Amino acid sequence: MDWDVVWTPRPSGGVLRATSGRLVPDGYENHLVGLPKGEPMPEGPMWRREQRSLGAELVTDCEAFLVGRYADRLESLSIAVPVWAWTNLLAHADEHTLRAARFATDAGDRATDEWHAARAYLAAEVLDTAGSTGTVAEVQWSALVPLEIDLARRPEVGGWSCRQWVDAVRAALAGRRSPHA
Secondary structure, eight states, rough: TTEEEEEOSSSSSSOOOEEEEEETTTTTTEETTTSSSOOOOSSSHHHHHHHHHHHHHHHHHHHHHHHOOOHHHHHTTTTOOOOOGGHHHHHHHHHHHHHHTTTTTOSOHHHHHHHHHHHHHHHHHHHHHHHSSOOOOHHHIIHHHHHHHHHHHHHGGOOOOOHHHHHHHHHHHTTSSSTTO
16 A cells, blocks of 8 residues: 555655665655654554554545544644644535534634634635525635635745635635625
């Protein structure tokens, strides 16, 4: 399986070479998450259990992402939520979840309360926009999924304030509203 391998650039050049039985593209070195570079790939039943565990984590992360709960998943693991991930609920949750999210303004964590309140406000904005321009799914696919991808690709977004994120989401939604709204 290749899901357990992380490709990272290496400074030296060269041609394709075999590492741990795999061909590695020029300029890259493979290593396992949590395994120091250069260590041999582990074998045996303990390693297979770890692979299954990593596989289960990956599936759980993917499920959370696809239903709009990625930020909540990261918080549950005590991992700092990147700015783009706050958009995930808005871009992927169903209408029922968005309606409930309008009232979820407090996570019990002072560090993220502002983000939860902003996301609740924006969930209401998504529903309002959908009510005047189409369905929630249409708003998500035309405005919010592209925004989520754009924010994830831009390194400078990592330093954004909550206000900057709210402004970006509102601008994306404004592009969906009819000129007569």
